[in-house]
Amino acid sequence: MSVQPMPWVQGLQPYQPGKPLAALERELGIRDAIKLASNENPLGTSVLVQEAISAACRVLGRYPEGAAPELRAALSRKLTVTENQILLGNGSDEIITMLCRCFAGPGVEVIVSQYAFSAYAIAARSVGAELIQVPATEYGHDLDAMAARIGSATRLIFLANPNNPTGTHFSAAALDAFLAQVPEQVLVVLDEAYAELMPAENYPNGLERLSRYPNLLVTRTFSKAYGLAGLRLGYAIANPELIALLERLRLPFNVNSLAQVAAIAALADHEHLQATLTNNRIGLALLEQGLKKFGLTTLPAAGNFITFFTPGLAQPLYEALLQRGVIVRPLLPYGLPSQLRVSVGNPQENQRFLQTLGEVL
Numbered sequence: 001m002s003v004q005p006m007p008w009v010q011g012l013q014p015y016q017p018g019k020p021l022a023a024l025e026r027e028l029g030i031r032d033a034i035k036l037a038s039n040e041n042p043l044g045t046s047v048l049v050q051e052a053i054s055a056a057c058r059v060l061g062r063y064p065e066g067a068a069p070e071l072r073a074a075l076s077r078k079l080t081v082t083e084n085q086i087l088l089g090n091g092s093d094e095i096i097t098m099l100c101r102c103f104a105g106p107g108v109e110v111i112v113s114q115y116a117f118s119a120y121a122i123a124a125r126s127v128g129a130e131l132i133q134v135p136a137t138e139y140g141h142d143l144d145a146m147a148a149r150i151g152s153a154t155r156l157i158f159l160a161n162p163n164n165p166t167g168t169h170f171s172a173a174a175l176d177a178f179l180a181q182v183p184e185q186v187l188v189v190l191d192e193a194y195a196e197l198m199p200a201e202n203y204p205n206g207l208e209r210l211s212r213y214p215n216l217l218v219t220r221t222f223s224k225a226y227g228l229a230g231l232r233l234g235y236a237i238a239n240p241e242l243i244a245l246l247e248r249l250r251l252p253f254n255v256n257s258l259a260q261v262a263a264i265a266a267l268a269d270h271e272h273l274q275a276t277l278t279n280n281r282i283g284l285a286l287l288e289q290g291l292k293k294f295g296l297t298t299l300p301a302a303g304n305f306i307t308f309f310t311p312g313l314a315q316p317l318y319e320a321l322l323q324r325g326v327i328v329r330p331l332l333p334y335g336l337p338s339q340l341r342v343s344v345g346n347p348q349e350n351q352r353f354l355q356t357l358g359e360v361l
C-alpha cells in the first residue's frame with residue numbers, strides 16, 4: 001500500500017469491544033447466551049423510550065436538529081446547569097475525541113492513569129499527542145503522582161471516577177486536593193460515566209465543582225444507567241467558554257434524531273432508572289459475594305461491574321465461559337492478564353454467571 005498514515009497511527013491498536021451476543025450465538029449455534037461484558041443496562045431500554053423512538057421513525061428522512069435544543073433543555077433542567085454549559089456527543093467517546101482534537105496534538109502531553117479507560121489513549125494518540133501513563137496505586141489513579149507529572153507540555157488530564165475496567169474510585173477530598181494542584185492552563189476531564197449508579201454519599205459530584213474550577217470538564221453518558229448504549233449519546237458539562245470552543249469542532253449532525261428523542265424519554269422515566277439502580281445494587285452485592293465464595297479476589301466494585309482475579313491466566317477461563325454461552329470481558333488489552341471484568345446482569349443472568357463460573361473453575 002502506498003498511502004501513508006500520519007506516523008503516530010502505526011502505533012495505535014484498534015479498540016477491542018466485548019464480544020457481541022449475536023456473534024457468540026452464531027458461532028455456537030445457541031440462542032440463550034448472556035453478555036456481561038460491556039457494562040450495559042441489564043434491564044434494557046425503557047418502554048417509554050421504545051415508544052418515543054417508534055413515533056420518531058416517521059421523520060428519519062430529515063436530518064436531525066444539530067443543536068438538539070429540546071434535549072439540551074431537558075438536560076439543563078435535570079442537571080441544573082445552563083444549556084450553554086452542555087455539549088452533546090455521539091457517545092462520550094466522541095467527546096473524548098473532540099477534547100483531544102481541541103487541546104492535544106504533536107508536542108502535547110496527555111496524562112492518564114495506568115489501567116485507565118482505553119478511549120483516552122486512543123484519542124490522545126490519534127492526534128499525535130504523547131500519552132503519559134502514570135503508574136497506578138492499588139490499580140487506581142495515583143492522583144498525587146499524576147499532579148506531580150504535570151509539565152509545561154501538559155494540556156489535558158483524563159480522570160475516570162470510577163475507572164473502567166478497575167472499578168477504582170476516589171473521594172471528594174482526594175479530587176479536591178488534586179484539582180488544587182492543577183495549573184489553570186491544564187484541562188481536567190472528569191469522566192463520570194457511572195455517576196447515576198454511584199451511591200450519593202462519598203461520591204464527588206463533578207458538577208458541583210465546575211464553578212470553582214474553570215479548567216474542569218465533566219463527561220457523562222446515556223450508555224450505562226439510562227440503557228441507550230446502542231444509540232450513542234454522551235455529553236460534557238463545563239463552563240460556557242469551554243463548551244463554545246468545543247462546539248466549533250462538533251460535526252453538524254453528530255447526535256442522531258432517535259438518540260435525541262430517546263434521551264428525553266429516558267430522562268423522564270424515573271421508574272426505569274430506579275429499577276435499574278435497585279437491580280444494580282442487589283446484583284453487585286450478589287456477584288461480589290459469589291466471587292468471594294469461590295475464593296476469588298475482586299477489585300473494589302463500583303458502577304455496574306466487578307473486576308476479579310482469576311486463579312491463573314484469565315484467557316482459558318474466559319474461553320470456558322464463552323463455550324457455555326457466558327460472555328465476560330478479558331482485560332489483557334489493559335495489561336491485566338489474570339483479571340476478568342463482569343457486568344451486573346439481571347437476576348437470572350447473575351445466577352447463570354455464578355453457576356457457570358463454579359462449573360469451569
Ligand SMILES: *Cc1c(COP(=O)(O)O)cnc(C)c1O
Binds near residue numbers: 220232
Ligand atoms: C462506558 C464508558 C464510557 C461511555 O462511553 P459512551 O461512548 O458514552 O458509550 C465512558 N467512560 C467510561 C469510563 C466508561 O466506562
